[in-house]
Amino acid sequence: MRRGNAGTDFIYVNGGAVDPLRASVDEALFLARVAVALRHPTATRRQSMIDTSLCTATPPHTRGPVAVPTLTVTALLVSLLLAFSVASANQAYTGFKRPPLPVSAEQPLASKRIMVLGREMAYVEAGEGDPILFLHGVPTSSYLWRNVMPHLEGQGRVIAVDLVGFGDSEMPASALGFEEHYQQLAAFIAAMDLDPLTLVMHDWGSALGLHYARLHPNKVRAIATMEAIVAPTKPATSYEALRRGTAAFFRKVREPVSGRQAIIDDNYFIESALPQAIVRPLRPSIHERYRAPFRTPASRRFLAMWPEMMPIGGIPARTHELVSAYNQWLEQTDLPWLFLYARPGSLNPPSTADYWTARAKHIEVAYIGVGSHFVQEDQPYAIGRALSDWYRRRVATLE
Numbered sequence: 001m002r003r004g005n006a007g008t009d010f011i012y013v014n015g016g017a018v019d020p021l022r023a024s025v026d027e028a029l030f031l032a033r034v035a036v037a038l039r040h041p042t043a044t045r046r047q048s049m050i051d052t053s054l055c056t057a058t059p060p061h062t063r064g065p066v067a068v069p070t071l072t073v074t075a076l077l078v079s080l081l082l083a084f085s086v087a088s089a090n091q092a093y094t095g096f097k098r099p100p101l102p103v104s105a106e107q108p109l110a111s112k113r114i115m116v117l118g119r120e121m122a123y124v125e126a127g128e129g130d131p132i133l134f135l136h137g138v139p140t141s142s143y144l145w146r147n148v149m150p151h152l153e154g155q156g157r158v159i160a161v162d163l164v165g166f167g168d169s170e171m172p173a174s175a176l177g178f179e180e181h182y183q184q185l186a187a188f189i190a191a192m193d194l195d196p197l198t199l200v201m202h203d204w205g206s207a208l209g210l211h212y213a214r215l216h217p218n219k220v221r222a223i224a225t226m227e228a229i230v231a232p233t234k235p236a237t238s239y240e241a242l243r244r245g246t247a248a249f250f251r252k253v254r255e256p257v258s259g260r261q262a263i264i265d266d267n268y269f270i271e272s273a274l275p276q277a278i279v280r281p282l283r284p285s286i287h288e289r290y291r292a293p294f295r296t297p298a299s300r301r302f303l304a305m306w307p308e309m310m311p312i313g314g315i316p317a318r319t320h321e322l323v324s325a326y327n328q329w330l331e332q333t334d335l336p337w338l339f340l341y342a343r344p345g346s347l348n349p350p351s352t353a354d355y356w357t358a359r360a361k362h363i364e365v366a367y368i369g370v371g372s373h374f375v376q377e378d379q380p381y382a383i384g385r386a387l388s389d390w391y392r393r394r395v396a397t398l399e
Contacts, residue, residue, distance in 0.1 A: 095279055095370040103380060105285040107146045111168045116187045122168035123161040123192075127153040130221070131194040132391070134160035135185075137203020137227075138306045139269040141167025143289050144202070144376045151384030155391055156198070161188055163205070165302045167293060175305040178319055182208055189219075196221040198395055200387065202376065203227055203347070204306060207319070210326040217333065222395045224338040224387060227347045227373050231327040232355050234347070235311035235320045242312070246346060249273065253307040263304045264297050277346060277373035286377070330360055336394040337363045340383060342371025364390055 109124035124142050132152055134145040142160035149158045162169035164176060164184050176184070185208050189197065198221050201209040206228035213220045239247045253259045253268065262268035270291050275282040294300045311320035330337070337360055341353045353365045366386040371378035 100280060100369075100379070101381060103280070103283070103286070103377060104147055105283060105289070107143055107289075109146075109149075111142075111162075113168075114188070114191055116184055116191055119164055119172065119184065120170040121161060121164060121184065121188055123159055123188075124149075125157060125159040126150075127155070127157050129156040130196060130198070130396075131192070132156045132158045132198045132200060133189070133194055133209075134158070135199065135201045135205030135209045136160070136163065136166065137205045139166070139274060139294065139303055140203075140290060140374065141293070143167060144374070145200075147380035148200075148376055148384045148387065151381075151388040152391060155388065155396060159192065159194065161185075163208075165293075171293070171299060171302065175302050177305070178207070178309050178322070182211055185209075186212060186216075195219045198222045198224070198391065200224045201226075201228060203373070204229065204309075206230065207323060207326075210330070211322055213333075213335070214326045214329040217335065220335060221398055222336040222338075222391075224340065224390070225348075226340040226342075226368075226375050226383065227345065229310075229323060229347065230330065230352070230356070233349075233352060235323050236313065238313050243346075243349065250307060250310060250312060253304075254310075259307070260304050263307075264300045267291075267294060267300060269300070269303050270294055274374065278377045279370050279372050280378055282377065330356070332361070334361060336390075336398075338387065338390045338394075339363055339365045340368050340375070340386060341365070342368050342375045342379060345371065345375075346373035364394065366390070 107124070109126055111122045111124055113120050113122055115121075122142070126149065132155075134142065134149060136142060136144045141162045145160045149160060152158050163181060165171050189195075189212070197219055199209040199213060201224065206225050210223070210225075210228070210230070213223055233242065233246075236242050239251060242250070253263060253273075266272075270287075274290060275287065294303065309316060309319050311323050314320050337356075339348075339353055339356055339360075341348050341350060343350055345352070350367075353367075356363055357365055368375060368379040368382040368386060376383060
């Protein structure tokens with residue numbers, strides 16, 4: 001048994017480590033047989049040799065003799081209890097070859113406030129240097145980036161803002177349109193003196209951020225996107241052009257009566273759409289943080305307008321025009337662009353990465369692993385590492 005970096009005891013089996021806290025069911029059964037063997041009086045030597053060929057449940061490495069260092073039966077049995085409980089929970093991580101690292105629910109950064117165009121906007125920040133701004137989408141907040149931002153803290157001033165009506169920012173009396181949200185964002189960037197700026201964007205945050213970058217290319221150093229509102233999926237020529245699940249989602253939420261009822265009365269975005277668009281199980285404590293701003297039907301009225309702004313079949317014309325314009329700009333810009341994608345993804349399936357690799361000038365594509373739409377909850381560490389390395393190589397070296 002050896003102590004790991006995070007304080008986990010690893011049991012070495014034929015040269016391979018079995019972590020009791022990450023064990024599969026088969027591995028847990030194997031360790032149980034080891035525990036029985038160690039309880040035998042003859043198993044008190046410095047190392048005991050156990051023939052796994054006699055076990056019906058063996059680790060996935062290989063059968064054969066196994067060297068197990070002496071340890072107390074109590075310690076091993078405690079590990080086994082943890083192994084069984086975690087192994088059972090691990091079965092929920094569909095699509096992962098191995099259960100992913102746990103995702104922290106904690107937001108260590110304190111929320112700050114700033115008045116922008118007469119509305120209070122909340123944000124979190126850390127680090128020093130050139131600004132790196134993280135933009136969330138619907139129905140999340142700056143909280144979405146809590147496990148991604150630390151990867152870049154040592155390279156710049158990282159800021160994540162709550163768009164108006166989200167997180168800790170002010171809830172407006174009436175819903176804002178895309179243009180009003182854009183004006184709020186542009187004014188926030190100016191008030192915070194975020195220049196030169198690197199934008200890290202997701203969902204509707206990508207539409208706002210890319211619109212800003214197209215209009216202010218001299219203020220932006222680089223862009224990074226994941227699950228973004230970009231071609232070839234957006235603007236969508238029709239519902240039929242969308243992936244089946246995406247088409248079903250927008251048909252549901254854009255229904256004039258039942259769609260609004262689902263969003264406002266049933267809290268569909270928070271209670272259904274959010275957890276369904278995350279591959280790993282959404283922990284209750286994390287879910288509660290996203291639920292907090294939208295506890296009442298009145299607060300959820302603000303969410304109902306976002307699906308209506310998604311350009312499908314040329315409607316609405318204004319966002320169709322804006323998205324088309326920045327799609328064209330993305331093919332022409334010289335800004336470094338990091339395109340992160342997951343499998344199966346939602347707005348940005350793997351084919352979207354191929355589409356932009358063939359068109360954008362200075363794009364770098366990175367696969368982050370299994371994920372759906374809210375990839376920051378599925379793969380925050382893969383996202384953080386990819387962003388940090390790209391920023392070090394492609395952005396920090398820019399004049």
